[in-house]
Amino acid sequence: MLVKESVAVPLEAVQAGIGIRWLLQAADGAPTFAMRLIEIEPGVVFKMHQHPYEHEIYVLEGEGVVVGGAGEQRMAPGVALLILPDELHGYRNLGKETLKFLCVIPNQTNR
């Protein structure tokens, strides 16, 4: 068993105003998938992108939108999202607080 306080996991910069904490991943011994915490500051846009693996997302804090194949959807605490492999998607923080969500992906050979 491995236990981590999420706030003690380093916040790595993705770009200005967007950070990621790799809570649990292959390097920790996780066999199948990785759990990350994404943090997007107010007003910041995570631009549209795609990749060949899925996301399972759970929104923890803040308010925003995710844009994907099904159009624009609200992100708020308690919302769960499945973004499919190769689906174009992006995020925008529309609130006054940091938008925080868990984002689980299958293990990759490269981060």
Place this chain on the structure above:
Amino acid sequence: MLVKESVAVPLEAVQAGIGIRWLLQAADGAPTFAMRLIEIEPGVVFKMHQHPYEHEIYVLEGEGVVVGGAGEQRMAPGVALLILPDELHGYRNLGKETLKFLCVIPNQTNR
């Protein structure tokens, strides 16, 4: 893209005082893993058990302990936990509120 409000997903009984919401799973088109929300009522014990797949857990609400191969560990909001395949583990709610945590597992052929 699939979007769900977690509170709108049915809470299925595991045993008295313990429920599970299958937020995202193979039946939703999730390719690799399933995200579930576990809810344990105050004073309730989820007895020790084991299975051949891992858990990645993120505690959302409440206070409790998880017992596993590394002894007893505190569960509180923001704590992330990796429970390895075949590791014995169980949970106890030690607080006054419902203990709620996400628990991600690889897809199984049987639920």
